[in-house]
Every structure is written in structure tokens, then in C-alpha cells.
Amino acid sequence: MKIALLGYGKMGKIIEKIALSRKHEIVLTIDHETLHDLTPENLQKADVVIEFTTPASVLSNIEHCFNANVPVVIGTTGWYEKLPEVKQQCIDGNKSLLWASNFSVGVNVFFHVNKLLAKVMNKYPYYEVQVEEIHHTQKMDSPSGTAITIAEGIINNTDTKNEWVNVLTTDDKDDDANVAPNQLLIESLRIDSVPGTHTVIYDSEVDSIEFKHTAHNRNGFALGAVLAAEWLHDKKGFYSVEAMFDFNS
Ligand SMILES: NC(=O)c1ccc[n+]([C@@H]2O[C@H](COP(=O)([O-])OP(=O)(O)OC[C@H]3O[C@@H](n4cnc5c(N)ncnc54)[C@H](O)[C@@H]3O)[C@@H](O)[C@H]2O)c1
Incomplete structure (x- = not known):
């Protein structure tokens, strides 16, 4: 699978390592210095985006992914008052988003x-x-x-x-x-x-x-985010990570 990483901080770097170990390819990495590369054309090179940035950036990053029509896994926290609005945009536009406050x-x-x-x-x-x-x-x-x-x-x-x-x-x-x-x-x-x-x-x-x-380290969050990207990349709709784990079945 081809993955784009939005946010290359502590989590972005571990996610890259785990994604590569699972034979995925990182086709785009965006952080502050590379924001100019955040274009629809570049995002469309990926099958799925994984976003771990900041509460101030996450909503515009979601918009970029929706506009480029690329499924996005959101790990950033601190924006959940906007969940209903984002859910509506996702469903109305037939986009794909999976979010989790914690992926482990x-x-x-x-x-x-x-x-x-x-x-x-x-x-x-x-x-x-x-x-x-x-x-x-x-x-x-x-x-x-x-x-x-x-x-x-x-x-x-x-x-x-x-x-x-x-x-x-x-x-x-x-x-x-x-x-x-x-x-x-x-x-x-x-x-x-x-x-x-x-x-x-x-x-x-x-x-x-x-x-x-x-949590002993951040690896569990990163693995969960990569598993979520594998789960989401061919689906449409708005999901929380519960849909992926599905403990009730
Ligand atoms: N859901 C989970 O399982 C989980 C687990 C750990 C952390 N988190 C959350 O993930 C987020 C990131 O955590 P972290 O520990 O990697 O933080 P971090 O500060 O190490 O990394 C965030 C990175 O995002 C970059 N950034 C800021 N604005 C950006 C933008 N517009 N585009 C691209 N990059 C941008 C920053 O420069 C920084 O490198 C936080 O909200 C944290 O709470 C979630």
C-alpha cells in the first residue's frame, strides 16, 4: 500500500518504521518544512493518508484529504468538538475517514x-x-x-x-x-x-x-494506526476505530 504521512513528529517517525516493516511504501511526508508539497496531486499518489499533527492543523488536513478524495486515518487528538461537523462532511461527500483517540x-x-x-x-x-x-x-x-x-x-x-x-x-x-x-x-x-x-x-x-x-512506549499506537490504514483504504464512510476492532462479534 502507498501511504502519505501528515505530521513527521514522534508518532509520524514510528509509523513510518512500522509501515515499512509491513512492506508499505511512504510516498509523501509532510511536516512544517514541506507544507508546500501538500497538494491534491501529491496526496493522490497515496492509497491512504495517516495524520498525526496538532489540534490546530488537523481540520485543514482533513479538508485537504477530502478534496483529494484520499482515505484518511486521524490520530491527532484535541479536536473532538468538531466530530459531528466532520462526520457530516465525510458522509455528504462520500469520503473515507477513521479516527481514534487511541489506536493501541x-x-x-x-x-x-x-x-x-x-x-x-x-x-x-x-x-x-x-x-x-x-x-x-x-x-x-x-x-x-x-x-x-x-x-x-x-x-x-x-x-x-x-x-x-x-x-x-x-x-x-x-x-x-x-x-x-x-x-x-x-x-x-x-x-x-x-x-x-x-x-x-x-x-x-x-x-x-x-x-x-x-503504555510502555508509542509503538502500540503506531501499529494500530497502520492496521487502521490497511483496514480503511478500500472503504467509504466515517468510522471510529471501534469498527475495526469489533469486540462484540
Ligand atoms: N490516537 C493515538 O493513538 C495517538 C497516540 C499518540 C499521539 N496522538 C496524538 O497525535 C498527535 C501528534 O503526536 P506526536 O506525539 O507525534 O506529536 P509531535 O509534536 O511529536 O508531532 C507533531 C508533528 O506535526 C507537525 N505539524 C504541525 N502542523 C502540521 C501541519 N499543518 N502539517 C503537517 N505537519 C504538521 C509538527 O511540526 C510536528 O512535527 C497529538 O495530537 C497526540 O495527542 C494520538
Whole structure:
């Protein structure tokens, strides 16, 4: 398969390595210095685009891919308030897009089990639930896209919570955050060079349950993005990565 990479930062470089190891060809690499190469003709040399840039660039990159009519896999986080709009454009224009807040297999298993756990815990409302996420200090968005997906998995499967609130700290002092009973707290902690840890905690007076995923490095995200490109390249439509994993079948 011929792949175009939009964004050649930490993720773009690992994706390139994994794509080459799976016998794909990288036909275009775009970062700040090569933005002038981002033309419809160049994009059309690829069977599929993989985009890992910044929240400020992702929407115009999606537009470039839609205009060139090339399927695009989006890894960039921090733009999800625009998801409904982008979905509509994708469907109306008969384009192809797959997005994920997190491409790793382990995290997607975690998302699935998180929803099942939320359904079970809904029967025991004396457990208070919260989400904690820890990332490296360069991370631009907070809470992480992964933490938002986890929070939505809980909110959609419990009666007591209907919105999330975020508290961002740069130390791990356990300050008590002020949240209403209907709000699900997401605590975000930024520590140098941590690729990503997410924990769901159910706490009661008598005990607590912790459900935790720790990323050891970025390779799992990159492999998932390449698998998503392989899955998407001959499809039309708007997909989240859940469609690819399909744990229910
Ligand atoms: N979905 C996932 O599984 C997953 C995993 C890891 C990171 N991410 C997200 O992916 C994004 C990138 O992460 P990263 O760690 O590679 O960041 P990074 O800062 O190392 O790389 C981003 C790169 O994008 C480039 N860039 C900025 N604007 C651009 C544009 N208009 N066109 C092309 N390139 C442009 C920057 O110069 C930089 O090299 C972030 O939003 C991060 O949260 C998602």
C-alpha cells in the first residue's frame, strides 16, 4: 500500500518504521518544512493518508484529504468538538475517514471492558467513580482524548453521571477537586516523558477497585494506526476505530 504521512513528529517517525516493516511504501511526508508539497496531486499518489499533527492543523488536513478524495486515518487528538461537523462532511461527500483517540489494541480492549465494568458498577451507586490520566509534559490537550473516550464509556453506561469535568495538575498532590454528584472527574497529571497511563477508580468507604492501562512506549499506537490504514483504504464512510476492532462479534 502507498501511504502519505501528515505530521513527521514522534508518532509520524514510528509509523513510518512500522509501515515499512509491513512492506508499505511512504510516498509523501509532510511536516512544517514541506507544507508546500501538500497538494491534491501529491496526496493522490497515496492509497491512504495517516495524520498525526496538532489540534490546530488537523481540520485543514482533513479538508485537504477530502478534496483529494484520499482515505484518511486521524490520530491527532484535541479536536473532538468538531466530530459531528466532520462526520457530516465525510458522509455528504462520500469520503473515507477513521479516527481514534487511541489506536493501541490494549487501550481498545480497555475501552470495551470499561463499558462493561461501568454497567456492573451502576448497580452499586455507593462507589464513586473517577478517571486519572498521566502524560508527558509536552502533551498539548487536556484531558487526553483517551480519557475522554473512557469518561464517555462510563457516562453512557451509568445513571449517576452525565458530564465530565477536568482538573489539570503538574504535581501528584491529591487536592480534593470540587465536583457535583452528576459530574465525572477526570484528573490530568503531566510528568516528563510518560507515554500515557489511564486509571478508572471506583472508591467506596470499604474498598476501591482500580482498572489501569499503562503504555510502555508509542509503538502500540503506531501499529494500530497502520492496521487502521490497511483496514480503511478500500472503504467509504466515517468510522471510529471501534469498527475495526469489533469486540462484540
Ligand atoms: N490516537 C493515538 O493513538 C495517538 C497516540 C499518540 C499521539 N496522538 C496524538 O497525535 C498527535 C501528534 O503526536 P506526536 O506525539 O507525534 O506529536 P509531535 O509534536 O511529536 O508531532 C507533531 C508533528 O506535526 C507537525 N505539524 C504541525 N502542523 C502540521 C501541519 N499543518 N502539517 C503537517 N505537519 C504538521 C509538527 O511540526 C510536528 O512535527 C497529538 O495530537 C497526540 O495527542 C494520538
